[in-house]
Each structure stands twice: as structure tokens, then as C-alpha cells.
Amino acid sequence: MTVARFLSHPWLTIRMQLALGVIFIAAALPKIVDPPSFAHMVYNYRLLPGAAINLFALILPWIELLTGLCLALGIWKRTAVFIVAAMLIVFIAGISINLARGNAIDCGCFDVSVAARTREQRLDDMKFVIARDLGLLLMVGQLLFAEGMQREFSQGNDVSLPI
Amino acid sequence: MNYRRHIVEALTLVAAAALCATVANGLASRERKLSLAASVGVVSPRKELTAAPRSTSSTAAEVPASSDSMNPAVSSTPTSSSSQSGIPATVSDVPPAPGPKPSASSPAATPSPTTPSTTSPVIPAGSENAKVRFPPHKDVAYVEIDGPQAEWLYKKGVLFLDARRTSVYEAGHIPGALPFSVWESDIDQKTEALYGEGRDGEAPVVAYCSGGDCEDSHMLAQKLWGLFFNNVLVYKGGFPEWTGRGNPSKSGPQP
Numbered sequence: 001m002t003v004a005r006f007l008s009h010p011w012l013t014i015r016m017q018l019a020l021g022v023i024f025i026a027a028a029l030p031k032i033v034d035p036p037s038f039a040h041m042v043y044n045y046r047l048l049p050g051a052a053i054n055l056f057a058l059i060l061p062w063i064e065l066l067t068g069l070c071l072a073l074g075i076w077k078r079t080a081v082f083i084v085a086a087m088l089i090v091f092i093a094g095i096s097i098n099l100a101r102g103n104a105i106d107c108g109c110f111d112v113s114v115a116a117r118t119r120e121q122r123l124d125d126m127k128f129v130i131a132r133d134l135g136l137l138l139m140v141g142q143l144l145f146a147e148g149m150q151r152e153f154s155q156g157n158d159v160s161l162p163i
Numbered sequence: 164m165n166y167r168r169h170i171v172e173a174l175t176l177v178a179a180a181a182l183c184a185t186v187a188n189g190l191a192s193r194e195r196k197l198s199l200a201a202s203v204g205v206v207s208p209r210k211e212l213t214a215a216p217r218s219t220s221s222t223a224a225e226v227p228a229s230s231d232s233m234n235p236a237v238s239s240t241p242t243s244s245s246s247q248s249g250i251p252a253t254v255s256d257v258p259p260a261p262g263p264k265p266s267a268s269s270p271a272a273t274p275s276p277t278t279p280s281t282t283s284p285v286i287p288a289g290s291e292n293a294k295v296r297f298p299p300h301k302d303v304a305y306v307e308i309d310g311p312q313a314e315w316l317y318k319k320g321v322l323f324l325d326a327r328r329t330s331v332y333e334a335g336h337i338p339g340a341l342p343f344s345v346w347e348s349d350i351d352q353k354t355e356a357l358y359g360e361g362r363d364g365e366a367p368v369v370a371y372c373s374g375g376d377c378e379d380s381h382m383l384a385q386k387l388w389g390l391f392f393n394n395v396l397v398y399k400g401g402f403p404e405w406t407g408r409g410n411p412s413k414s415g416p417q418p
Contacts, residue, residue, distance in 0.1 A: 032187065035197045036328065036346035040379075043203050050202040058188055058197055062180035070176070079172035104376070114373065 007142055008149035016139045020084060021072030023136065024064045030112050031061035041108030045094050046101075063087070078147065085140045092133045099126045194329045196348035203382075293319045294394070299365040301393040305384035308369070310408050313398040316369055317410075322362075324387075326372040326379035327402070329416075337371070337405055338413040345382045354383075358390045367394045374401030 006012065031038040039057035042048060048056055063083065070080035091109070098105055104122035106115055107129045117125070188196055293316055300306055308316070317323065323340035325332045332342040343353055362368075368387065372379035384395040398405070406412050 034195060035188065035191070036195060036344070036348075039197055039203065040346050053203040054197040054199055054201055058184040058199070059177075059181050062183045062187075063177060066176050066180050066183075076172045076176070079169045079176070082169065083173055083176065114377075116375075119376075 004145075004149065008146040010146075013143060013146040016142050017071050017074070017077065020081075020136065020139055020143070021068045021070070024068030024084060025072065026068075027110050028061040028065035028068060030110065031057070031108070032065065034112050035061075037112035037114075038108060040114070041106060041112055044103075044105040044108075045098060046103060047094055047097065060087075077143075081140055081143050081147075085137065085144075088133050088137045088140065092130055092137070095126050095130050095133070099123065099130070193349055194344075194347050198348040198351070201348075201351070293321050293367045294365060297367045297394060297396060299393040304388035305370070305381060305395045305397045307399045308396045310398075310400050310404050312396075313369060313371070313400070313405065314408070314410060316367055316396065321367045321369055323369045323371065323398075324380075324383060325402070326370055326383040327377075331373075333414065333416050335406070335412045335414045336402065336418075338411055339418050340371070341418055342416075343370070343383055345379050345386065350383075350386065354386050354390055357387075358392075362392075364391045364393050367396055368392055369396045369398050371398035371401045371405070374399065374403045377401060 035054075035057055038061065039054050042053050042057045064087065067080045067083045067087075070076045071084070095107065102123075104119040105126070106117075106122065107125065109129060188199075297306075297308075297312075297316070317337070317339075323337050324343040325336045325340040326343055326345050327336075328344050328346060329342050332340075332344070336342070341353075344350060370380040370383045370387070372383075380397045380399075380401065384397050387395045400407075402412070
């Protein structure tokens with residue numbers, strides 16, 4: 001019960017919410033500034049049809065930015081948390097598929113410039129990215145858990161995440 | 164849980180993101196704009212542009228591999244799967260280098276971008292020799308070449324195209340090379356303008372990027388192949404190998 005109380009404590013929740021928001025804003029900005037480079041990264045994943053790559057590369061960073069802002073500013077928090085969770089699952093799946101294929105790629109998560117690295121370095125970095133995204137997914141889990149606990153205490157009333 | 168409210172909010176966020184992306188892309192500079200109509204990495208079917216008919220070199224028939232007509236009806240009905248995709252079947256298609264081994268010293272000649280011409284095909288000096296050593300390959304989009312071969316072609320004044328981002332091009336490129344970034348929105352305009360210059364489609368054109376895993380030069384080659392440039396050579400080592408071999412480079416927006 002102590003662990004549950006700690007995990008749902010507003011002190012922790014607000015910090016998780018702010019951290020996730022800032023992380024997604026930081027991830028979005030380089031992609032918004034240089035869409036062609038991000039499109040190149042998306043192409044390297046070899047997951048989308050050619051016709052969808054530019055569209056995806058244009059819109060995804062703005063979704064990251066807006067959901068990050070929603071989290072940081074406390075607007076539509078629950079929806080933003082779900083969107084962030086969905087994006088993280090897609091990112092983990094994308095990297096994992098390419099890792100399984102042995103296709104060494106740059107993640108394009110926070111930096112869209114092509115790094116001069118070896119194949120082994122890229123593969124190692126992909127494993128790190130998966131671990132990092134799983135960590136972010138845990139942060140999302142904490143927010144949802146805290147929201148559920150808050151809801152329980154409120155006896156079924158629709159309550160937003162604590163601030 | 165009010166699912167409907169969350170769905171409406173999520174759709175609103177996505178719609179707002181799409182609107183922001185559209186506005187930002189519309190206001191973006193040429194180098195940072197993306198073409199939504201473009202299909203990345205897909206080889207377009209080969210078709211002649213009507214604006215400027217392709218000029219065929221009068222010497223094309225001298226080269227056995229190019230003896231077929233450049234008639235689109237013929238070329239657009241390839242006989243093998245590799246020609247349908249425009250991707251070379253094997254890298255071993257690289258032509259042999261019977262000529263003297265070139266030195267790694269600084270090339271004397273700079274490939275000069277030619278001016279548009281509507282009357283005769285633009286044939287760079289030395290391209291005839293280059294065409295003999297590197298014959299056209301109309302059934303595959305590109306053939307990969309190595310550093311010595313690139314240096315030899317450079318000395319012959321063959322056109323070099325830089326497929327990297329313009330900002331990277333401006334930081335340093337092969338002297339005389341033209342910026343043709345496949346990731347920027349004006350790439351189709353550039354390739355069609357190159358086509359419109361009436362260049363000899365059988366003459367070698369070298370595309371390069373950053374070497375290693377870089378595929379930009381291959382993608383550019385496929386675009387050019389779609390416009391009946393039948394002799395695009397991809398310098399696999401790219402700019403890093405070029406400078407690593409002690410060859411000259413130039414910075415700035417000018418070729």
C-alpha cells in the first residue's frame with residue numbers, strides 16, 4: 001500500500017507529467033526544423049510505403065509537440081497520455097523490427113542528422129533506444145496508475161490527473 | 164471513462180498537428196520543404212517529358228550496349244525483373260576499367276555545368292571517351308563505381324551530382340558537382356530541368372552522397388533513370404572517400 005501511495009502521490013505525478021511533456025517537446029523540435037532529414041530517417045526504417053513517408057515525417061513531430069505541450073501545461077492530460085503511450089509503442093515496435101532484421105539505423109528520436117557511426121554502434125544504440133522508450137512507457141504507466149488511484153478515491157467520479 | 168471525449172480530443176490534436184504541419188511546410192524554405200506528392204524510394208515508370216524531347220547522341224550507336232533505340236515504347240517494356248525495378252541485379256555489373264589507372268592527384272579539369280540548349284545535345288568534353296569506358300546501361304538504373312573510376316571520370320569532365328542535403332553540400336562538395344538532394348522538395352524540378360537541358364542520355368553522369376550506408380545517390384540515380392538517363396554511375400564511396408583520397412573539394416553554394 002505504501003508503494004501504491006508513493007506511485008500515486010501528486011508530487012511524483014506532476015514531475016512525471018512535466019518530464020514526459022518536456023521530453024516530447026524536445027524530441028519534436030529538431031524534426032520540425034528539418035523535415036527532409038526526418039523523412040530520411042523514416043525512410044531508413046523501411047516500414048512505411050513511399051507515398052506515406054513525407055506525410056508521416058511532417059505530421060508526427062507536430063503530434064509530439066502538441067501532446068508534449070498538453071502534458072506540460074496540463075491540458076487534455078489523459079488523452080495526451082494515451083497518445084504518448086501509443087507513440088512509444090509504435091517507436092519500440094519500429095526499432096525492434098529493424099533490430100531483428102539487422103538493419104542498423106539512426107533512431108531519429110532527438111537528432112535527425114546522420115551520424116558517422118559503425119553498424120555495431122548503431123545496433124547498440126538501437127538497443128539503448130528500446131530500453132529508454134520502455135522507461136518512458138513506465139512513466140506513462142505511473143501517470144495512468146496515479147489517475148486510476150485518484151479515480152478510486154473519488155468513488156468513480158471522472159477525475160483528472162492530480163496537479 | 165468517457166471514451167468519446169478522449170477520441171474527440173485525440174482527433175482534434177491530430178487535426179491540429181496536420182494543420183500546423185501543412186502551414187509550416189508551406190512557409191518552409193526550399194531546402195526544408197517536403198513534397199507530399201512525392202513517393203519516396205519508388206522508381207517512377209520511365210516516361211519522356213513532352214516539354215523538351217530527349218536528344219540522343221549521334222554516337223550512341225557506336226556503343227553496343229546502347230544500340231537499341233531510346234524509344235520510350237521500347238525502353239518502358241523491360242525484359243527482366245531487374246529492369247522493371249530499375250535496380251541493378253548485381254554490383255558486379257560494374258564495367259571493367261581497361262583504361263590506364265588514374266593517379267590520385269588533383270584533377271586538372273573541372274566538370275562544367277553546361278548551359279541549357281534546345282538545338283543540340285549537351286555533350287561535355289571527354290564524354291565520348293568516358294562513354295566508351297563506361298557504356299550506357301539502359302536496363303538498370305545505375306552502376307556503382309569506385310574511387311579511381313570516379314577520379315578518371317572527373318578528369319574527363321563528366322557531370323557530378325551531389326545527392327546530399329544542400330546544407331551538407333555547401334559545407335563541402337566535389338568541385339563542379341551540382342546539388343541534387345533527393346530529400347528536398349525541388350528534386351523533381353531539378354531532374355526535369357537537367358532533362359530539359361537536352362543532355363546526352365547515354366553520357367555518364369556520376370551521383371554521390373556520403374558513402375557507407377548512404378542511399379541518396381542510388382535514389383537520385385533511379386530518378387534520373389526514370390527520365391532516360393541511361394548511364395548514371397553511383398560513386399559508392401562518396402564524398403568522404405573522395406576527400407580521403409586527397410582530391411579537391413569546394414565549399415559554398417556554387418559548384
